Amino acid sequence: MNIETRILEPGQIEAPAGQIRFLILPGHNLFKSRAERFRHLSPGHPLGEYLAFLALLADAQQKALNTFPVLALPDADEQAICREHGMPLLAARSWSRDPVWRDGLTTILQQMRDAVLPPTAQETIAGLQLVNVSGLEEMADRILAEDLAGISPQELPFVAAALQVYWVRMAAGLGEGAFGRLEQGGVCPVCGSLPHAGIVFNSGAEQGLRYLCCSLCASQWHMVRIKCSSCESTHGINHYTLEGSDSAVKAESCDDCDTYLKLLYLEKDRQMETMADDLATLALDMLMDNEGKSRGGPNLFYHPGAAL
Ligand SMILES: [Zn+2]
Ligand SMILES: [Zn+2]
Numbered sequence: 001m002n003i004e005t006r007i008l009e010p011g012q013i014e015a016p017a018g019q020i021r022f023l024i025l026p027g028h029n030l031f032k033s034r035a036e037r038f039r040h041l042s043p044g045h046p047l048g049e050y051l052a053f054l055a056l057l058a059d060a061q062q063k064a065l066n067t068f069p070v071l072a073l074p075d076a077d078e079q080a081i082c083r084e085h086g087m088p089l090l091a092a093r094s095w096s097r098d099p100v101w102r103d104g105l106t107t108i109l110q111q112m113r114d115a116v117l118p119p120t121a122q123e124t125i126a127g128l129q130l131v132n133v134s135g136l137e138e139m140a141d142r143i144l145a146e147d148l149a150g151i152s153p154q155e156l157p158f159v160a161a162a163l164q165v166y167w168v169r170m171a172a173g174l175g176e177g178a179f180g181r182l183e184q185g186g187v188c189p190v191c192g193s194l195p196h197a198g199i200v201f202n203s204g205a206e207q208g209l210r211y212l213c214c215s216l217c218a219s220q221w222h223m224v225r226i227k228c229s230s231c232e233s234t235h236g237i238n239h240y241t242l243e244g245s246d247s248a249v250k251a252e253s254c255d256d257c258d259t260y261l262k263l264l265y266l267e268k269d270r271q272m273e274t275m276a277d278d279l280a281t282l283a284l285d286m287l288m289d290n291e292g293k294s295r296g297g298p299n300l301f302y303h304p305g306a307a308l
Contacts, residue, residue: 020209023176023189026168026218031062037273041280051280053121054301057161060111064104064165071098073173083180088192090170092144092216095191097166102136105162112158124154144193144216146298153303160300167191167217186229186296188214189221194297195229195261197278198252202267210263213274215300228254229261230296239263240291242284248272249281251288259296260288275299 027033038055042048074082074089082089105128113125131139139151139159148156171190179189187194195212199220202208211220212229227234236255241247248268253260262284264272278299285295298304 020222021176021205022181022222023179024206024211024220025171025174025176025190028065028172029062030168030218031058031065031165034058034273034275035062037271037276038279040271041276045280047280047282049118051276053117054157054276054279056112056115056117057108057157057301060108060115061161061165063111064107064162065169067107068104068165068169069100071100071170071173073170074178079174079178083178086180086182088182088187088189089174089179090167090190090217091192092167093192097137097140099133101140101162101166102133104165105136105159108158108161108165120154124152124158128155128158143300148303148305151303153306156303157301164216164218164300171217171219185223185227185232186212188212188217188219190214190219191217193217196295196297196299197262197264197274198223198229199264199272199274200225200266202265202270212261215298218275226252228252228257228259228296230254230259231257233257240284240288242281242287249277249284251284251293253288253291253293254296258293260293261296275301 035055035058038051038058042051042055045051079089109125109129113122136159139155140163142148142151143156143160143163182189191214193214193216196215198210198212200208200210210223210225212223213220223229226237228237231254233254233256238253238255240251240253246268248265250263250265251260252263262278262281264274264277266272279301282302
């Protein structure tokens with residue numbers, strides 16, 4: 001593993017905060033692009049079968065998103081109150097979920113049931129199709145609270161996928177102006193979840209800027225570089241890369257709180273997609289675990305108890 005010490009000061013190469021777009025909401029083809037990236041990464045990859053499975057799951061998410069019914073969303077008054085108080089408008093842990101999120105899960109499970117999958121995945125799908133409403137709601141509560149007790153690594157991606165579709169649908173249904181900045185820079189301004197990774201753009205108005213990527217709603221929000229997303233320390237920040245990699249993905253670690261977050265540098269590979277490339281670089285997570293560092297935010301498809 002290679003370790004680099006910091007070479008930039010926070011904000012050193014960035015425009016003043018007021019001129020920077022602070023929030024980028026997910027697009028309507030998010031899951032289609034994600035599926036394509038999973039498919040691109042899968043051949044010859046040590047986790048190829050897993051990535052190919054996730055490509056199918058992303059296809060199913062796109063189908064669920066495309067067929068999602070119109071949702072009731074917070075009105076202008078609610079939006080203004082949240083902006084004024086610096087609260088996430090669609091807070092994952094306190095939001096009253098519309099039952100239609102489970103229709104999205106039904107669509108995903110039906111779509112996946114028709115795919116060519118290993119018998120264990122088919123058994124998981126059949127099992128989830130039998131779980132009653134309260135069981136599914138409890139699983140959702142646990143996933144959103146990052147308490148995965150009682151949820152198997154096999155079940156997690158399906159239920160998390162449906163929750164992602166629901167939150168992406170809500171986020172995309174509101175404009176960026178609906179949301180305000182939060183005091184805590186490392187938390188999603190849309191849903192209050194933690195980021196699963198960060199991305200450094202290589203072109204356009206966002207060139208050279210770092211955005212954090214929400215693990216749930218896929219919104220991206222600006223945070224200056226060389227700053228820990230967990231504790232906001234700017235000291236003791238180091239970057240780790242896999243030996244022999246092209247350094248397109250680095251783990252940015254913090255000595256103050258011993259967490260890390262992966263950063264994807266689009267200048268090294270413009271085709272990267274945050275979820276897909278995060279999951280394709282789980283080897284880096286294993287190395288960081290050996291270094292005694294833990295992830296600064298979850299990837300909802302990855303169960304920490306799963307054997308790879
Ligand atoms: Zn979010
Ligand atoms: Zn920290």
